[in-house]
Amino acid sequence: MGAVRFARPTAKYDDVLVFYRDVLGLPVLAQWRGHHGYDGVVIGLPDTSVHMELLQHGDPPLIPERHPENQLVLYLRGPEAVAVAARRLAEHGHSPVPAANPYWPERGAVLFEDPDGWLVVLAPWVFGEQSPPAG
Template identity: 50%
Template structure:
């Protein structure tokens, strides 16, 4: 990877308080179990029957970052993911990453080949969640 700027050089004009990445699912309970119980993200909130939507929010490292998964009573219009729809989680070393890999294996999740060969080159492993969306586990940050 070629870095054109360092984090210290990033512009500070975007002053957001939180970042939420949200997507629909028709398997809310399975997706919550995958990310909360197996991956280990904390459940920080949930809601039921909000205009036909149920949902769960899961914390990511850093206080202002989280994932939201929603399910609508009428089902999800969400298209199928591609092999390049990725959530990438960087760890502080191999041991911490492999703790998660072991939990995934115990829950019956095996690595899948990454579409992009870059991930194998940095020692990353890729897994699919219950909807087929991919999570890449990387043993160390890139910057």
């Protein structure tokens, strides 16, 4: 397999783009407006091997109901990296939210909601490279 992309709809395209691109600092790999009625952006997670496509279509866009286990987990390189990202989110008006699953906070992860209300987990270890902190 060369790459993986997942896509999800958004009702707040501009706000979600700012959240992932400007606040979290993830790269935009592609972006379009009005392509057959779709606005979209492809965000690198963190590069071209894994990416997230965010789409807005329709008026109003139809968004699936959110669920506490629908999460984007960003594995960062240590607690300091989580603190930097969390501070940056706080500076832009985002507050941490409680986790439904205690696994994450027990291991030092911090959760935030993106502008659509979907959860972003900032985890302080890199999955597959390091063991998670003891919980």
